[in-house]
Amino acid sequence: xxxxxxxxxxxxxxxxxxxxxxxxxxxxxxxxxxxxxxxxxxxxxxxxxxxxxxxxxxxxxxxxxxxxxxxxxxxxxxxxxxxxxxxxxxxxxxxxxxxxxxxxx
Amino acid sequence: xxxxxxxxxxxxxxxxxxxxxxxxxxxxxxxxxxxxxxxxxxxxxxxxxxxxxxxxxxxxxxxxxxxxxxxxxxxxxxxxxxxxxxxxxxxxxxxxxxxxxxxxxxxxxxxxxxxxxxxx
Numbered sequence: 001x002x003x004x005x006x007x008x009x010x011x012x013x014x015x016x017x018x019x020x021x022x023x024x025x026x027x028x029x030x031x032x033x034x035x036x037x038x039x040x041x042x043x044x045x046x047x048x049x050x051x052x053x054x055x056x057x058x059x060x061x062x063x064x065x066x067x068x069x070x071x072x073x074x075x076x077x078x079x080x081x082x083x084x085x086x087x088x089x090x091x092x093x094x095x096x097x098x099x100x101x102x103x104x105x
Numbered sequence: 106x107x108x109x110x111x112x113x114x115x116x117x118x119x120x121x122x123x124x125x126x127x128x129x130x131x132x133x134x135x136x137x138x139x140x141x142x143x144x145x146x147x148x149x150x151x152x153x154x155x156x157x158x159x160x161x162x163x164x165x166x167x168x169x170x171x172x173x174x175x176x177x178x179x180x181x182x183x184x185x186x187x188x189x190x191x192x193x194x195x196x197x198x199x200x201x202x203x204x205x206x207x208x209x210x211x212x213x214x215x216x217x218x219x220x221x222x223x224x225x
Contacts, residue, residue: 031209035150042199042215043142043150049206054213086150090209093165094140094152 002091004098011103018074020100022087025068030089032070034063037099038083046085047072077104107132107214109200114219121190121223127183127200127216134176138203139183140212141174143196143221151196155203156183167193190223197221 005023012018022032034047045054047063050070060075074081082104087097113125127139141153154164156174164172171189176182183200197218204213 031206033209033211035212042217043212044215045211045213048204048211048213049209088150088211093163094142094203094210094212096150096152099149 001093002089002095004087004089004095006085006087006097006100008098009101009103011105012074012077013105014079015076018077018081018102018104020072020074020085020102022070022072022097023068024070024089027068027070027089028066030065030091032063032065033088034061034072035086035088036081036083037086038080043086074102077102079104107202109202109214109216111198111200111216111219114198114221116222116224117190118225119191119223122186122188123190123221125185125187125198125200125219125221127185129181129183129200132202132214134181134183135178138205138210139174139176140201140203141183141185142199142201142212142215143194144199144218145193145196148196153198154185187221190221192223195221195223 031049035043037043046057050065084099108130110128140155154174156162173186199218200216201212202214
């Protein structure tokens with residue numbers, strides 16, 4: 001089955017740019033979706049099909065996908081962005097990455 | 106806007122059974138791909154099952170043969186029947202709507218989750 005790998009944690013200074021990566025074999029050939037899960041809350045979709053933002057996702061959130069790595073970029077990081085972030089693809093079934101904890105310093 | 110509200114979680118002994126419910130509003134369960142996703146304590150997300158509008162259902166290998174998903178159209182509610190539970194099934198169970206295209210799928214609406222604890 002297809003596997004996704006994410007760094008356990010990423011730190012970013014307040015107001016700076018955070019980049020969260022999701023690795024997979026030729027992931028650039030797949031559509032990648034991103035979710036944010038704030039402490040004690042349910043996941044929320046923030047990016048679908050690599051680059052699309054659902055209504056409600058701030059423009060500070062963007063994403064890209066190429067080669068073996070997909071990247072979620074959060075510009076002008078805020079304290080409220082502290083959360084776990086998960087990537088997801090279709091690999092004969094929905095597959096999630098292990099999640100990355102973003103800390104805003 | 107879709108609203109999904111899970112219920113039915115609780116403490117159950119190993120080998121026991123439990124039925125979770127997901128009451129939907131703002132969407133029609135029978136017209137959507139409805140799924141269950143779980144999250145073990147301190148762990149990541151794991152897809153569990155999907156129920157298609159035509160009644161077909163599919164399951165993760167980890168629950169196949171033990172879990173079954175169904176719906177009550179009159180109540181606009183999705184269910185997850187869980188049998189032969191083990192400690193490894195301990196998790197928060199989320200109901201979510203799945204959006205499918207030709208080549209992919211994603212989950213655009215989630216409930217708040219219900220906790221299932223399997224322990225003696």
